[in-house]
Amino acid sequence: MIQTFVFFVIVIIAFALIFVIQFLDISYIIKFVLVLIALLMDIVAFSLRFYMYLFFPLLKMKKRKVVLSNEETFMMAPNGNAIMIREGSYVYASTFVKLPIYKSATEMSDDEKRDFSLLFSKLVSVSKTPIKITTQYYIVNRDTYLNNIRDKLNEAENRYQQMINDKNANPKELDRVRGEVTMWSNLQDSVGRAKSTSIINYIMVTAIGGNEEEAVTLAVQRGEEIAAGAGAILGITTALATGEELLLLTQPEQLIPFSTINEEIRQKTLEKGGA
Amino acid sequence: MDEETTLYIAVTSMVALFVLFVIRTFGPLELVVAIFAILTILAILIMNFADFIIFTAFTYIFGISIVPAKNYVIPKSQNTVLKNINGLYYATGYLTANIYNYAFMQEQADESEDMKLAAAPDNWERIVMNIHFPFKFNIITAAQDIQTYRDELEGKRGFYEYQMSKEESSGNPSQMTIDDLQRKINVLKARIDRLSAGERPVKSIMYIETTAVGVSEKAAMDALNAQINQLQTVFNAMDVSIVRVSGRELYLLFKFGYILIPDMMQIEKLFHSQK
Numbered sequence: 427m428i429q430t431f432v433f434f435v436i437v438i439i440a441f442a443l444i445f446v447i448q449f450l451d452i453s454y455i456i457k458f459v460l461v462l463i464a465l466l467m468d469i470v471a472f473s474l475r476f477y478m479y480l481f482f483p484l485l486k487m488k489k490r491k492v493v494l495s496n497e498e499t500f501m502m503a504p505n506g507n508a509i510m511i512r513e514g515s516y517v518y519a520s521t522f523v524k525l526p527i528y529k530s531a532t533e534m535s536d537d538e539k540r541d542f543s544l545l546f547s548k549l550v551s552v553s554k555t556p557i558k559i560t561t562q563y564y565i566v567n568r569d570t571y572l573n574n575i576r577d578k579l580n581e582a583e584n585r586y587q588q589m590i591n592d593k594n595a596n597p598k599e600l601d602r603v604r605g606e607v608t609m610w611s612n613l614q615d616s617v618g619r620a621k622s623t624s625i626i627n628y629i630m631v632t633a634i635g636g637n638e639e640e641a642v643t644l645a646v647q648r649g650e651e652i653a654a655g656a657g658a659i660l661g662i663t664t665a666l667a668t669g670e671e672l673l674l675l676t677q678p679e680q681l682i683p684f685s686t687i688n689e690e691i692r693q694k695t696l697e698k699g700g701a
Numbered sequence: 702m703d704e705e706t707t708l709y710i711a712v713t714s715m716v717a718l719f720v721l722f723v724i725r726t727f728g729p730l731e732l733v734v735a736i737f738a739i740l741t742i743l744a745i746l747i748m749n750f751a752d753f754i755i756f757t758a759f760t761y762i763f764g765i766s767i768v769p770a771k772n773y774v775i776p777k778s779q780n781t782v783l784k785n786i787n788g789l790y791y792a793t794g795y796l797t798a799n800i801y802n803y804a805f806m807q808e809q810a811d812e813s814e815d816m817k818l819a820a821a822p823d824n825w826e827r828i829v830m831n832i833h834f835p836f837k838f839n840i841i842t843a844a845q846d847i848q849t850y851r852d853e854l855e856g857k858r859g860f861y862e863y864q865m866s867k868e869e870s871s872g873n874p875s876q877m878t879i880d881d882l883q884r885k886i887n888v889l890k891a892r893i894d895r896l897s898a899g900e901r902p903v904k905s906i907m908y909i910e911t912t913a914v915g916v917s918e919k920a921a922m923d924a925l926n927a928q929i930n931q932l933q934t935v936f937n938a939m940d941v942s943i944v945r946v947s948g949r950e951l952y953l954l955f956k957f958g959y960i961l962i963p964d965m966m967q968i969e970k971l972f973h974s975q976k
Contacts, residue, residue, distance in 0.1 A: 433709065440716050448726045458730045461720055465741040468716040472745045475709045476752050476949055480767075493768040494952075500959050511960050518960040531822035543818040551844035551901040556965045558957065559840045563829060621833065632961040676958055678784050678791040678912045681835035687789060687914055 429478040436471040440464040500676070503642045506669045508649075509676065510641060516634050519641035521649030522667040522675050525627040525656060545659055552655045555648075558630040562675065566622040567683035575617060579610035619693060621686060628667060628675060629656060703970060710749060717741040753779075753948030769955055780947040781922055782955050789914055792921035794929050795946040795954045796909040798838070798936060824938050831935050834928050835912050841957065842905040843965035850902045851893065858889040904965045906972055908946065908954060909936065 443464040447457050474481060483492045500509040500520075508519045531539055549559065586603045589595040631649045635641030646666065653664040667675060674680045720738040727734045748755050757779045759765070767775040774783045784791040865882040868874050896902065911928045915921030933943050946954060953971055962968050 433712075437712055437716060441719065444716070444719055444723065448723050454728045454730050457727055458734060461727070461734055462737060465717065465720065465737055468713050468741055469744050469748070471716075472709055472713040472748060473752070473756075475706060476748075477756070479952075487765070490764050491766055491768055491774075495770050496768070497771055499770045499773070509959060513960075520960050531826045534822065536819045539822045540815060540819040543821045547900075550840060550842045550905065551903045553842075554844050554846075555963055556841055556843045556961045556968060558961055559842065561838045562835075563832065563837070564835045623833070625829065630961065632963065634963060678793050679786050679789075681912045682791070682914045684787075684789075691916075 429474055432478070432481065433471050433474050436467050436474075440467040440471065443467075502672065503638070505642070506672070507666050508642045508645050509672055510638055516636065517638050517641040518632055518634055519638070519645035520630055520632045521645045522672060523629040523631065523649050523653040523656060523664050524667050524671070525629065525660065525664055526662055527627055527660065548659050549656055552629075552659065553631075553652055556632075557652060560628055560630065560675075562626045562628070562681075564624060564626070564674070564681045565683060565686050566624050567680070567685065568617070568622060569683060569685040572614070572617065572685045575610060575614045579607065579614055582606045582610050626675070629653075630675075706749060710745060713745050714742050717745075753950065756948045767952070769952055773955075775952065775955075776918070776922075778947070779951060780945055781925060782951065783918060783921065789916065790918050790921035791912055791914050792918075792925040793910060793912045793955075794925045795951060796911075796929060796932060796936075797944045797946060798907045798909045798939075798941045799905075828935050828938060832931065834931075836928075836932060837910040838907070839910060839957075840905055840907045841961065841965075841968060842903050845902040845904060847896060847901060851896055854889050854893050854896075858886055858893070861886050861889070904969060906968060907941075909943075910954070910958075 441464075443460055447460050447464075450457070479494065480492060483494050486493075500511050502508075503510055503519065508521045510517055510519045512518075529542065534542065582603060586600075586607050589600050589603055629652055631645060631652050633641055633644035633648050635644055649666050653666065656662075657664040717738045720741075721735060724731045724735055724738075744755065760767075760777045760779050764777050766777055767779075769775060769782070772784055772786065774785075775781070776783060780794060782793045784793070861882050865879060865886070868878050868882065909932055911925065911932060913921055913924035913928050915924050929945060936943055950972055962971075
C-alpha cells in the first residue's frame, strides 16, 4: 500500500516536472538538467517494485551505511521453543522441528536407497504453507573437551616442574609424569588438528500473529503438526528444537566454534614457528 | 511477469515516452534527451529482468553497505553477509541450487528415474565427505492443490491440442509449429502422468548457505569465496544449477534464516530473477 502510494507520488512529480518544463522560459541546459532529474525519479519509482524496504533507510543513510535494523536478529520466546521477530504491527514466530535421521547409504541396499529418496520426496510435500527443510553440516563445539585436556596438561606440567625442583623425587615417578605431559600434549595436538563434524536435519515453520503470544502459540502448533507429519513419513521421533539448539540452527558463529578457530590459529602459528 | 510489475513498467515507461513526445522543447539538446529517455526505458527493463546487476553496481560504485541487523553487514559487493563477534568475522554466502525444474521440464517421465533415486543418497554422502567446512542445504517448499494444478495442466493441454488441430487442418501446415506444439503437449502429458502416479505438485526454492571465518573482513570473505568455489565443484555431481546469489535476494535469504513469508507465490515472485 505504502509502496504504491510512494510510487505514484514520485511518478506524478516526474510527469509534472516534464510537463512544466515545456512552458518555462529557461535555458536549454537547465531544461536538460530538469528532465534528467525527472528520468532519474522515474527509475527510482520503478525500483520501488523491488527495493521499497531500502527506500526510507537509504534517505537516512550515514557514512555510506544503510541501516535496516539495529536490533538483534530475533528474540527468544519465553519458553525457549521458538524465535520471534517484530515486523511493523505483526510478530513472526518460527519453530524448528528436529529430524533425527541416523541412516547411511553405505548400509542400504539399492531398493532401500530408492525408498529413502521417495520418502524424502513425500517429506517435501508435507505442508501446503511454506516450510524450510534444511540439512546443516557443522563443526561440533568441543570447547569443554579441549578445555579439560588443557587443564590436565597444565596440571601435569605443574607436577613435572615441581618434581624437577625436588631433589628427592623418585626418577621412575618423574619419568611417569613426563610421559603423562607428553600424552596430554599429543592428545591436545591430535584432537585440535582434526575437526569433529556433524549433520542435523530440521524443518523451519513460521506463523504470524498480532502479538508475541499469538504468534508463538500458532508457530508451536504448526511446528507440532509438521513434526507429526514428518515423523510419520520418515518413521522417526521428531521434536521441537529448544534453547541453545535454536542458536545452533540460526547463528553463524555456532557453525564454527571459537575453540576450533583458536586451535587453527595456534596450529598455524606453530607451523610458522617451525618453518 | 505479474500484473503489478506490468503496471509499474507501463507507468514508468509512459514518463520516458512523454519526454520523447515533448522532445522539441529541448531545442539543440533534443537528440541527447531522446537518448537519455530511451536509456531510461532500457534501465527499467534491465532492472525488471536482472535488478541484481544494477543494484550491485550501484552499491559497489557508491561504496554503500547495508546493516540488516545488529552486528551484521552486507558489504558493497552485495554477495556476503558479515557478522562481527569479538573481533572475528563470519562471512556467509548463498548459492542457488535448483534440481526440480529440470526433472519437471522433461517430455517423458525418465526411465532411469529409479536409478537416479537410488543413486541420490550415495551422491549426497559423497558430497558431504568431500566438504570440510560448514554449509546448509535448504529447500523452501509448499505443496500445491492437486486438483487445481491438474485442471490447469488439462486446460493448457486442451488449448495446445486445439492449436495443433487448427494448424493441421490449415491449407499450408507448418511442420515446425506442429512439432513444437507436440513437444509442449508431451511435457504437459508427462506432468499429468506424474500426478496420476501419486506425485504431489510442490513449489520449491532450493539454496545452499555456507559460512567462513576470518580475523578480518577480507580474510573471511576470501575464505568464503574459496568455500563457494569448492561447493560449486562438488555439487556438480547432483546436476544442479548453481549461481551465487547477490543483491536483494541475498537479504531475503538472510531473513529466511529466521522467518518465512507465509505465501509461496510471493516467495517465488521475490526470487524471479535469480532462481
